[in-house]
Amino acid sequence: MKIWVFLTFFLLLVNLSAVENMFLNVQFDPGFNHDLTHNLSNPNLQTSFPNTIPPFIKKLSGKDKVMHFAYSALLTYYSFNFSHDILQKSPSESRNLSICLTSSLGLTKEFYDKYIKNTKFSWYDLGYDLSGVCLGLVVLNNSR
Numbered sequence: 001m002k003i004w005v006f007l008t009f010f011l012l013l014v015n016l017s018a019v020e021n022m023f024l025n026v027q028f029d030p031g032f033n034h035d036l037t038h039n040l041s042n043p044n045l046q047t048s049f050p051n052t053i054p055p056f057i058k059k060l061s062g063k064d065k066v067m068h069f070a071y072s073a074l075l076t077y078y079s080f081n082f083s084h085d086i087l088q089k090s091p092s093e094s095r096n097l098s099i100c101l102t103s104s105l106g107l108t109k110e111f112y113d114k115y116i117k118n119t120k121f122s123w124y125d126l127g128y129d130l131s132g133v134c135l136g137l138v139v140l141n142n143s144r
């Protein structure tokens with residue numbers, strides 16, 4: 001069963017990076033003749049296609065976000081298994097421990113980014129961390 005969980009996470013990681021590449025590598029040709037807008041007589045009705053990706057898409061995509069999501073899901077899953085199977089904790093204690101461990105590591109990483117690397121604190125990264133924790137819990141509930 002654990003091999004299926006690992007393969008699922010691997011395929012998810014591959015698919016997320018493919019989606020990321022789709023967003024980051026899109027280039028629009030400004031010289032392309034768009035038939036729907038080319039023949040309009042009113043220039044105010046013509047639409048133009050952007051040459052760059054909107055800033056909010058850049059904030060929501062990227063390799064860093066994929067890594068936050070995947071590592072949080074994997075860490076949640078494996079810390080629960082370690083706590084439950086090796087340390088012989090109850091399922092509720094193991095679940096709480098894995099949520100706290102994964103969330104605190106994500107928060108610690110953001111403080112590291114802000115104060116040590118002197119970059120910005122990213123709430124989006126924390127959102128992806130929490131989404132990964134939720135995915136890890138969903139996989140746990142469906143695999144046990």
